[in-house]
Structure formats: C-alpha cells, structure tokens
Amino acid sequence: MDESIKITTACHQVQCHECAYLVEVPALYHRQRAHCPRCQYVITTYYQNMTQKLVAFSVAALIFMVAALCFKFLSFSANGQYHAINIISSIEVLAENNYLVLAMLQSAVILLLPVTILFCLLYLLVPVLFGKKPKYAAVLLKTIFALRPWTMVEIFLVAVLVSLVKIMSMADIGIGISFYAYALFAVCMTCTLMYLDKHQLYLLTSCEMPDAPKRHSSSHSIQTTWALLVTSMLFYIPANTLPIMHTDILGDDQPSTIIGGVITLWKMGSYPIAAIIFIASVVVPVAKLSILCWLNYSVQSRYTGRKKTRMIGYRLTEFIGRWSMIDVFVVAILVSLIQLGNIMSIYPGYAALAFCAVVILTMMAAISFDTTLIWSDR
Incomplete structure (x- = not known):
C-alpha cells in the first residue's frame, strides 16, 4: 500500500474530551480527522x-x-x-x-x-x-x-x-x-x-x-471558575492603571502604562505594533473574561440553548488566552536589554506582575471550567 494512504488501526470507541459523548473512531487516512458528532471537537488527526x-x-x-x-x-x-x-x-x-x-x-x-x-x-x-x-x-x-x-x-x-x-x-x-x-x-x-x-x-x-475529566461536582467546578475569574478581574485594575514599565533617561523617570504604550506607538506611526499590543493586552483579556463569565453563568443557570456556540466561545478563549503575555515579554526584554546606567535604563512596573496574574488566572479558569456541563441534562 502507498505510504500516503496508509490507515490507522481498526475502529474503536473513545469518550469525547469536551462533551463526554462516546464516539466511534473509524480507521483514518493520512491527515484525516475524526470529529465528535455532538460538539465537533477534533478527537484525533492521523499523521503518517x-x-x-x-x-x-x-x-x-x-x-x-x-x-x-x-x-x-x-x-x-x-x-x-x-x-x-x-x-x-x-x-x-x-x-x-x-x-x-x-x-x-x-x-x-x-x-x-x-x-x-x-x-x-x-x-x-x-x-x-x-x-x-x-x-x-x-x-x-x-x-x-x-x-x-x-x-x-x-x-x-x-x-x-x-x-x-x-x-x-x-x-x-x-x-x-x-x-x-x-x-x-x-x-x-x-x-x-x-x-x-x-x-x-x-x-x-x-x-x-x-476519559473526559471528571470534577468533584458541577458546583465545585462553577465555584472554582468564578473564584479565578473574580480574582483576575481584581488584578486587571492595577494591570491597567499602574505603570507596566519605567524609563529612566538621565535621571528623569518616565512611567508608562499599557494604554500609554499603545498611544505612544500609534503616535510614532508604528500602527501594526500598536494594534498588536492593544489587541493582546486589552481586547483579548476583556474578551476572555467576558466569554468565560458568560459560559460559567450559563451552566450555573442551567441554560440549555446555543450549545455549539458556547463551545466555539470556549475554544476561542483557549486559543487566544496565552497571547496576552506579549506585553509582559516585551517589558522583560526591554528591561534586560536597556541597562545603560544613568544614561538610559528601563525597569518593570508593578502592572507587569498584575498582568501576569491576569493571564495565568484566566488560563486556570478556562482549565477549571467543565465543558461537559454545557451538554449535561441536569
């Protein structure tokens, strides 16, 4: 048989990781995917x-x-x-x-x-x-x-x-x-x-x-997710109001917030970079917090509609969440690189730590959220 069309082993059953549905996975060709028929989660992709x-x-x-x-x-x-x-x-x-x-x-x-x-x-x-x-x-x-x-x-x-x-x-x-x-x-x-x-x-x-991960109970998963989300919201306030870095030029301290850095880049004409920082540091955290709050409230209130839409929202938060770390890494790189004594030096601000906490807590909230509750008939 040609190497490009070899298939996997025989059919077998697995439990979908996101909705706990029992899926019959067929034999697959090279680069062929097996989707969950209920939530469209990609169970597997076969690579020769x-x-x-x-x-x-x-x-x-x-x-x-x-x-x-x-x-x-x-x-x-x-x-x-x-x-x-x-x-x-x-x-x-x-x-x-x-x-x-x-x-x-x-x-x-x-x-x-x-x-x-x-x-x-x-x-x-x-x-x-x-x-x-x-x-x-x-x-x-x-x-x-x-x-x-x-x-x-x-x-x-x-x-x-x-x-x-x-x-x-x-x-x-x-x-x-x-x-x-x-x-x-x-x-x-x-x-x-x-x-x-x-x-x-x-x-x-x-x-x-x-099998699909099992929580201690639906209420345990919901409460844990709410705790992480509320804490991340509290950290988001100092992350945007306090300076994320300080630029010391000839003894003159120039603090810069996340929004301030975006405005400076925009005025300099670096529109693509300003857009990247704004999306990663402002739009993505707000969107992720909003989506996760909506998802957690929907399962807490036992809402049964728009199941596939909610799954798309959850997968979006998983995909974009990590990218908020761009601004933190930018600060870390600038601090490491620009250390010229009294002439010019850059130091991190407390907002860098607060923003790290926001990213980590929202990622943990996404992990703690039990997607099987969306499909539960509780």
Missing part, C-alpha cells in the same frame, strides 16, 4: 509517520535550544554605551531587579517547560521506534498535555520582534546568532506541537485513553 516526525523535530528543537543559549541574543548601543544579553542573562537581569517571579515565569514558559516536553517525547517515542513499550508512559503523557498550554515559545519570539520595533529609533540594535537559533527552535517546537496528537500518542504507547 508521526513518530518519526516528532522525534526529528524534537531533536532539532533541542539542538537549536542549545545553540540559542550559547551565543549573544541581542545588543543595544546608544551614546557610546553598549550592552549585550543572551537568554540566560536576560532572566538574571530581571532577578537582579527584584522581579524574581517574572524571571521564574519567563524561564519556565520559554525554556524549562518546552524542553521538558521535548525530553518526555523522546523518552516515549524512541523505544516505540524500536518496537518497545516505554516505561511510565501514562504519567509522562499526562505531564506532556498538562504542560502544553503553558509553553509560550512563539509568543516570546513575537514579543522580541515587537521590542525591536519599539526601540529601533532610540539606538543601534544588534541581532546575535542566538536570536536566529531561538527562532529555529520556535519553528521546530511549533511543528512538534502541531503533530502532537493525544489520541495517537496513547495508541502508540499502548496506554489506555483517559
């Missing part, structure tokens, strides 16, 4: 030679990551002053400025968690290539898919590009080898996650596919 592709992209990603850590990432020079950073030193600068939480968060989402996923995948899939069953497969698979939403490699790369546009008019910017290595790492990591199909991985490692 998925194991080989995942191993290849994982190894390539790790190689590029090592290269990204070994060389200069960015440099900044103005008025005869010069400062260069690599990825590790950029995190150290944040820690030295008493923003240890921000430093730990950045190191986790752009380095530690992606690398953990890659090593877990290689541990699982290399034995599969040789026809062996890996040990602790079930635990590692749960770890991989629990960490997956928290990896933000591509978001950090976009934030670097936004940062360069913001400071290009201020001084000379140098791009080091590590930047290109990290860009290639981001490409390989994105390809790895693209081929990362939960259903197929459980089949490959001979693990039993877990």
Whole structure:
C-alpha cells in the first residue's frame, strides 16, 4: 500500500474530551480527522509517520535550544554605551531587579517547560521506534498535555520582534546568532506541537485513553471558575492603571502604562505594533473574561440553548488566552536589554506582575471550567 494512504488501526470507541459523548473512531487516512458528532471537537488527526516526525523535530528543537543559549541574543548601543544579553542573562537581569517571579515565569514558559516536553517525547517515542513499550508512559503523557498550554515559545519570539520595533529609533540594535537559533527552535517546537496528537500518542504507547475529566461536582467546578475569574478581574485594575514599565533617561523617570504604550506607538506611526499590543493586552483579556463569565453563568443557570456556540466561545478563549503575555515579554526584554546606567535604563512596573496574574488566572479558569456541563441534562 502507498505510504500516503496508509490507515490507522481498526475502529474503536473513545469518550469525547469536551462533551463526554462516546464516539466511534473509524480507521483514518493520512491527515484525516475524526470529529465528535455532538460538539465537533477534533478527537484525533492521523499523521503518517508521526513518530518519526516528532522525534526529528524534537531533536532539532533541542539542538537549536542549545545553540540559542550559547551565543549573544541581542545588543543595544546608544551614546557610546553598549550592552549585550543572551537568554540566560536576560532572566538574571530581571532577578537582579527584584522581579524574581517574572524571571521564574519567563524561564519556565520559554525554556524549562518546552524542553521538558521535548525530553518526555523522546523518552516515549524512541523505544516505540524500536518496537518497545516505554516505561511510565501514562504519567509522562499526562505531564506532556498538562504542560502544553503553558509553553509560550512563539509568543516570546513575537514579543522580541515587537521590542525591536519599539526601540529601533532610540539606538543601534544588534541581532546575535542566538536570536536566529531561538527562532529555529520556535519553528521546530511549533511543528512538534502541531503533530502532537493525544489520541495517537496513547495508541502508540499502548496506554489506555483517559476519559473526559471528571470534577468533584458541577458546583465545585462553577465555584472554582468564578473564584479565578473574580480574582483576575481584581488584578486587571492595577494591570491597567499602574505603570507596566519605567524609563529612566538621565535621571528623569518616565512611567508608562499599557494604554500609554499603545498611544505612544500609534503616535510614532508604528500602527501594526500598536494594534498588536492593544489587541493582546486589552481586547483579548476583556474578551476572555467576558466569554468565560458568560459560559460559567450559563451552566450555573442551567441554560440549555446555543450549545455549539458556547463551545466555539470556549475554544476561542483557549486559543487566544496565552497571547496576552506579549506585553509582559516585551517589558522583560526591554528591561534586560536597556541597562545603560544613568544614561538610559528601563525597569518593570508593578502592572507587569498584575498582568501576569491576569493571564495565568484566566488560563486556570478556562482549565477549571467543565465543558461537559454545557451538554449535561441536569
């Protein structure tokens, strides 16, 4: 049989992750998807030679990551002053400025968690290539898919590009080898996650596919989600009213809020960058909070209509939520790069921490929300 039309194993039943409906998954051709007939959730997408592709992209990603850590990432020079950073030193600068939480968060989402996923995948899939069953497969698979939403490699790369546009008019910017290595790492990591199909991985490692997640009770899920949403709303106030960063030029402190930064970029003529920051830092958090509040209220009030529409809203919040971290990463990069003493230095503001809390709490709220309640006949 032609390699391009090989199919998966025989038909079998699985429980839909989002609505708990029992789905008969048929044999699939290459790139063919199996959807839940009730909520249209993609149960699985079959890729021919998925194991080989995942191993290849994982190894390539790790190689590029090592290269990204070994060389200069960015440099900044103005008025005869010069400062260069690599990825590790950029995190150290944040820690030295008493923003240890921000430093730990950045190191986790752009380095530690992606690398953990890659090593877990290689541990699982290399034995599969040789026809062996890996040990602790079930635990590692749960770890991989629990960490997956928290990896933000591509978001950090976009934030670097936004940062360069913001400071290009201020001084000379140098791009080091590590930047290109990290860009290639981001490409390989994105390809790895693209081929990362939960259903197929459980089949490959001979693990039993877990059922849809069960909460302690519907009221427990609703209360937890409300608590996270209300807390994130409270953090959203200082995130938008307090300065997200301070620019010190010759002893003159110039604080900047999120909206203030957007207005400055717009006045400078950087319309696309201003639009990206505004959408990621203002529109996305408000939209996500609004949608999650609507979803949680709908299940609490036992509303039974618009089930598919509500599922679309939930999936939208899952997709866009992480991208709000762009502005936080922009601040982290500028703080790390622009440290020229009294001539010019940038420091993070308390709004950066508050905005981090908003992003993390809304992501946790989306995770805690039980989508099966939308389809429940309570």
